[in-house]
Amino acid sequence: MKKVTKYISRKTLIYKTGVEYGDYTMNHVLGCSHGCKYPCYAYLQKKRFGNVDSYEEWCTPALVKNTLELLDAELPKFKNKIETLHLCFTTDPFMYEYDEIQEMSIKAIKKINNAGVKCSVLTKGILPIALSELSKDNEYGITIVSLDESFRERIEPGAAPILERLSALKALHGAGCKTWVSIEPYPTPNIICQDLSAVLESVAFADKIIFGRTNYSKEISSYKKHKQFYNDCVKEVIEFCEKHNKVYHIKEGTITEI
Numbered sequence: 001m002k003k004v005t006k007y008i009s010r011k012t013l014i015y016k017t018g019v020e021y022g023d024y025t026m027n028h029v030l031g032c033s034h035g036c037k038y039p040c041y042a043y044l045q046k047k048r049f050g051n052v053d054s055y056e057e058w059c060t061p062a063l064v065k066n067t068l069e070l071l072d073a074e075l076p077k078f079k080n081k082i083e084t085l086h087l088c089f090t091t092d093p094f095m096y097e098y099d100e101i102q103e104m105s106i107k108a109i110k111k112i113n114n115a116g117v118k119c120s121v122l123t124k125g126i127l128p129i130a131l132s133e134l135s136k137d138n139e140y141g142i143t144i145v146s147l148d149e150s151f152r153e154r155i156e157p158g159a160a161p162i163l164e165r166l167s168a169l170k171a172l173h174g175a176g177c178k179t180w181v182s183i184e185p186y187p188t189p190n191i192i193c194q195d196l197s198a199v200l201e202s203v204a205f206a207d208k209i210i211f212g213r214t215n216y217s218k219e220i221s222s223y224k225k226h227k228q229f230y231n232d233c234v235k236e237v238i239e240f241c242e243k244h245n246k247v248y249h250i251k252e253g254t255i256t257e258i
């Protein structure tokens, strides 16, 4: 297990967002030890606005110590406006091997549910089975862009091993929770040559699949056929989801008119 070594206080926590997972979101950690090299959009933004100076600093998470107090103050104001509160947009609520962050996330979700608000959760860590005891309206998701563990070690160096991620999600599904998988940012064949159908089959138990392309990467623009590639992937995802009766969402910009 890893210890949190940095703490910060914030003045506000819940905010409105345009992401498709929830109409409101909260980020109770600054930074993320998963250190994804896709690259991570949150890291690029935090670096650009001077919130972190380096990749090493980004990978050293700072926990917002007044998270629960902020929720107590803000939930009464927001609870009638929020349809789904998403954890998290610029960090990971179940950061791998950080017990203290995971415990704070569970306490936060409990508090949010007690205010009558449901949560959506997205992680590249391990979703604890304790989540199955919380509101069954919550939706629990993991990101999987490949089944290749050596690729995962290279591109998501601090995140949980893929099979562990998958089996935790499967356990929640088995316990009657709503589950979903984000296959995003999906890599092009010049980054890793792999079979999308194998990725889809591995998550066939989940209730919903989100698929999206890789952005902000030089490797993508150097792959000349990327538009056709993503159009073909989208077709395969939609066919798979329709065949297995799954809800799906294709992220904006993934399909291109050629």
Ligand code: SF4
Residues within 6 Å of the ligand: 032, 033, 034, 035, 036, 040, 041, 042, 043, 089, 090, 091, 092, 124
């Ligand atoms: S898990 Fe998400 S927030 Fe964390 S480094 Fe990866 S992309 Fe960024």
